[in-house]
Amino acid sequence: MNSIDIQKKDQEYIANTYKRFPASLVEGEGAVVRSPEGKEYIDFTSGIGVNCLGYADKGWADAVSAQAHKLQHVSNLYSTQPDVEAAEKLCRYTGFSKVFFGNSGAEANEGALKVARKYGMEKHGEKCNTVISLKNSFHGRTITTLSATGQDSFHQFFFPFTEGFKFVDAGDIEGLRNAVDETVCGIMIELIQGEGGVVPVDGAFVKEAARICQEKDLVFVIDEVQTGIGRTGTFLCYEQFGVKPDVISLAKGIGGGLPLGVVMMNDKTAGVLGFGQHGSTFGGNPVACAGACYVLDKVMKPEFLEEVKKKSEYMKKKLLEISQIKSVTGLGLMLGAELEEGLTAGETAGRCVEEGLLVLTAKTKLRLLPPLVIGYEEIDRGIEILARVLRG
Numbered sequence: 001m002n003s004i005d006i007q008k009k010d011q012e013y014i015a016n017t018y019k020r021f022p023a024s025l026v027e028g029e030g031a032v033v034r035s036p037e038g039k040e041y042i043d044f045t046s047g048i049g050v051n052c053l054g055y056a057d058k059g060w061a062d063a064v065s066a067q068a069h070k071l072q073h074v075s076n077l078y079s080t081q082p083d084v085e086a087a088e089k090l091c092r093y094t095g096f097s098k099v100f101f102g103n104s105g106a107e108a109n110e111g112a113l114k115v116a117r118k119y120g121m122e123k124h125g126e127k128c129n130t131v132i133s134l135k136n137s138f139h140g141r142t143i144t145t146l147s148a149t150g151q152d153s154f155h156q157f158f159f160p161f162t163e164g165f166k167f168v169d170a171g172d173i174e175g176l177r178n179a180v181d182e183t184v185c186g187i188m189i190e191l192i193q194g195e196g197g198v199v200p201v202d203g204a205f206v207k208e209a210a211r212i213c214q215e216k217d218l219v220f221v222i223d224e225v226q227t228g229i230g231r232t233g234t235f236l237c238y239e240q241f242g243v244k245p246d247v248i249s250l251a252k253g254i255g256g257g258l259p260l261g262v263v264m265m266n267d268k269t270a271g272v273l274g275f276g277q278h279g280s281t282f283g284g285n286p287v288a289c290a291g292a293c294y295v296l297d298k299v300m301k302p303e304f305l306e307e308v309k310k311k312s313e314y315m316k317k318k319l320l321e322i323s324q325i326k327s328v329t330g331l332g333l334m335l336g337a338e339l340e341e342g343l344t345a346g347e348t349a350g351r352c353v354e355e356g357l358l359v360l361t362a363k364t365k366l367r368l369l370p371p372l373v374i375g376y377e378e379i380d381r382g383i384e385i386l387a388r389v390l391r392g
C-alpha cells in the first residue's frame with residue numbers, strides 16, 4: 001500500500017480519536033524512519049518516548065524474535081524466564097523490592113493508585129483513600145487516571161469520574177501541607193510534567209512531598225512513565241531529585257517499542273497487593289519482557305546514560321542557537337522548546353513533517369523526545385530542518 005491508500009483506510013476504519021499528521025511510516029533504523037515512497041524523516045519523537053533504542057535495533061529485534069519463536073504467552077498462572085529476569089534487573093538497579101507487570105502507563109498508574117489506597121485503608125482506616133495529585137499533571141486515559149490528571153480539559157464527557165483526588169499547584173509547598181488531612185493516603189507526582197509542557201517540578205517541593213509522606217506514613221508515588229528508562233539522563237528521573245519514592249510507575253521506554261507497564265514497590269509497599277487483588281492477562285508478556293531485558297542491559301550502563309546527558313547538552317545548545325526559540329526546558333532527551341510569539345507549536349510540527357522531521361507538541365511548546373541512541377549527525381540534520389521551518 002502507498003501512503004494515500006493507508007491514510008484513506010485509516011480514516012475509513014479507525015476511530016477518529018487521533019489528529020494524525022499526513023504521514024504513513026513503514027520502516028526505519030536508529031533515528032530515521034521512512035514512508036512507503038521512501039521519504040525520510042528524522043525522528044525527534046521515539047513514538048512518544050517509546051523507542052528508546054530507535055527503530056529496529058538489531059539486538060533488540062533478535063531478542064524479541066527469539067522469544068516469539070520459543071514462547072509468546074503463558075498466562076500469569078505460570079512463571080517465565082524473561083519476566084523474572086526483567087524484574088530482577090529492575091529491582092537490583094533501583095533498590096525497589098517487587099514489580100507488577102501490566103501493559104501501559106495508565107495501567108501502571110492504576111496499579112500504583114490501588115497500592116496507595118489499600119495501604120491507606122489498612123494503616124489508617126476506611127476513610128483514608130484520597131490521593132493528592134498536581135495541577136497540570138497527566139497520568140493516563142482510563143477513567144481513574146483521567147481523574148488523577150490535574151487538567152480540567154480531561155474532566156469532561158465521561159462522568160461520573162473516580163472520586164478521591166485533590167489537586168495542588170506544583171511548587172506550592174504551603175498548599176501541599178494544607179491539603180494533607182486524615183483522608184489522604186498518598187501523593188502522586190510527575191517530576192517533569194510532559195504532556196503539561198515539559199515543565200520540571202521544583203526540587204524543594206518534591207523533597208517536601210517525600211518528607212510529608214515519610215512523616216505521615218503516606219505512599220509517595222512517582223509517575224516515571226515518560227521520564228524513566230534513561231530519558232532524562234539518569235535511569236530514573238527521581239535520582240536527580242534526591243528522593244526515594246515508595247511506588248513508581250514505568251511504561252513507554254521500557255519495552256523498547258513493545259507494550260509493557262510496570263508498578264515498582266519498595267519494602268513498605270511490596271506486600272500491599274495480595275493474591276487475587278490485582279492482575280492483567282497480558283501483563284508481563286514474555287516477548288515484551290525479552291525486549292525489556294535487552295533495553296535494560298543497554299540503558300542501565302553508566303556510559304550509555306553519560307552519552308544521553310552529552311547529547312542533551314548538545315541538543316539544548318543547538319536549539320538555543322535558533323533565534324525563534326526563546327527557551328528550552330526539560331532534562332536529558334526530554335526537552336521542551338518555547339517558541340517566539342506568533343509561532344504556534346501545532347503549525348510548526350505540521351511544517352516539520354512536510355520537511356522531513358517528526359516532533360511532538362506539549363501545550364504551547366515543541367516537545368522533543370528523540371531516541372536515546374540518536375547520533376550527533378542526526379541531531380544536526382533534525383535541527384537544520386527545524387531552524388529552516390522556524391525561519392519561515
Ligand SMILES: *Cc1c(COP(=O)(O)O)cnc(C)c1O
Binds near residue numbers: 139140141190194
Ligand atoms: C504517556 C503517559 C501516561 C499514559 O501512558 P499510556 O501508556 O498511554 O497509558 C501516564 N503518565 C505519563 C507521565 C505519561 O507521559
